[in-house]
Amino acid sequence: MDGRADTHHADRLSGDVMPYDYKPFPYTAPPGLTAPEPRHKVVIVGAGPIGLALALELAQHGMRSVVLDDNDVVSIGSRAICWSKRSLEILDRLGIGETCAEKGVTWKIGRTYHGDRELFNFDLLPEEGHKMPAFVNLQQYYVEQFLAEAALASDLIELRFKNKVSNIAQNGECVTVSVDTPDGSYQVEAEYLVACDGARSPIRNMMGLDFDGELFEERFLIADIEMQAETPPERWFWFEPTFHPGQSALMHKQPDNIYRIDLQLGWDADPEAEKQPEVVIPRIEKVVGHGDFRLDWVSVYSFQCRRLERFVHNRVVFAGDSAHVVSPFGARGGNGGMQDVDALGWRLAGLMRGDAGLAILEDYNTERVHGADENIFHSAGATKFMSPADGPEREERDRILAQAATDPEARSRINSGRLSVPCVYPLQGAPDGANLPDATRPGSVALDAPQGDGWLLNRLGGGMKLLCIGCSVETDVDTVSADLNDFVARRYLGEAKQAVYLIRPDQVIAARWIDPKPAEIDAALASIWR
Secondary structure, three states: OOOOOOOEOOOEOOOOOOOOOOOOOOOOOOHHHOOOOOOEEEEEEOOOHHHHHHHHHHHHOOOOEEEEOOOOOOOOOOOOOEEEHHHHHHHHHOOOHHHHHHHOEEEOEEEEEEOOEEEEEEEOOOOOOOOOOOEEEOOHHHHHHHHHHHHHOOOOEEEEOOOEEEEEEEOOOOEEEEEEEOOEEEEEEEEEEEEOOOOOOHHHHHOOOOOEEEEEEEEEEEEEEEOOOOOOOOEEEEEOOOOOOOOEEEEEEEOOOEEEEEEEOOOOOOHHHHOOHHHHHHHHHHHHOOOOOEEEEEEEEEEEEEEOOOOEEOOEEEOHHHOEEOOOOOOOHHHHHHHHHHHHHHHHHHHHHOOOOOHHHHHHHHHHHHHHHHHHHHHHHHHHHHOOOOOHHHHHHHHHHHHOOOOHHHHHOOOOOOOOOOOOOOOOOOOEOOOOOHHHOOOOEOOOOEEOOEEHHHHHOOOOEEEEEOOOOOOOOEEEEOOOOHHHHHHHHOOOOOEEEEEOOOOEEEEEEOOOOHHHHHHHHHHHOO
């Protein structure tokens, strides 16, 4: 399916009955086959998690969209599984966050081993007072299914399955999209097209665009297995484990008794040979210590940390893997794509409503290139630490691992993947009240906190809001008065007695003051809707 193309070599299934029931979505002959269609506001290419989430985000702002996908089922195999706290908060705003959290395996503890010895562990969310957990492991096909069901229920979203884009052309007014279906071909026009069609993006290829960055000479095997086991919901990472000498390994627990196992193979590994069950099964038996499991899905992938130079090309906008790809350690791929949705949806809707000019898409480009570069930096660092070049680089990595058990400084330099957190955008000239907490400075995502029997982020919703804590202001902006409690005071006030925060529709803090004047609030708003 569009939006689920990736850098993996062709997947191989075990041939047994899979635990997930892949049911095709309905195909309906589109109206463009028999008569010209009116120009659409937005066409989204790709019904993976990023494309579907964007359609729902646009619908939250009252904006219609058409989603085109060349397939009619969710992705085969679990693929992206680690959904971060921020992604869950975004999905919650779209109506499926609680469903994902309930179905998924919640975790926050990670353990890192060298051989059989645990070097250290970490807690990704040590404090209470957040609605969503640090991470939930949930197979991508479930997330897609939940998103697709929500999209199908929306009057503002038209999902067109078995609709394959064959060509695009754009001018100053619109994008013309040529589409192939089982019943023939047709064309549609859209004010904007958003490419959410994955790492092998056909749209990117049609436009002659390519990624810049690094392709690492390393290969990893993914194996999803089904087995009964009593293991805690934690992330386990091994450097040079005894069951896989000289390489690295990772294991995650998923719903339905599915376990994800990643095994480093080396660049000289033959992808086709390594996917054969007679090769995979003995490897997995060494990891889990027995053969009582069923092979569910297998893939071999190469590391890439690359992106487009720009994400906005006139009326064509790129989001998710079509715009950037990273190695999987740190769970920055799918989560980075969800942050693209967060930054794009409200801006695109505001532009088409006439609330903003074209500069607002340039702001999307600036912010998400910044976010992609941060993800690439961390992912490339993890990749280089896990697969160092022979010589001084490997000697230094081995020295760090050897010293880590007794040396805290060496331990801090171990990198098996810095786990995904939302980046802080460098907002130029954003008003920043003095002596307020650093964690809620402009450019950062607003932090959640309990509010009576609810949560602060749910109260902020997805519109432009003025959050008032310990005070009130006269303004035309929708205002949320926070219930003051220890969590709100610690996260938003610090030593101050009051504060006012301007929160964007993506729940990013745009500005903050101790005691703002109305003109200051208006100026901050004008800098956003420009």
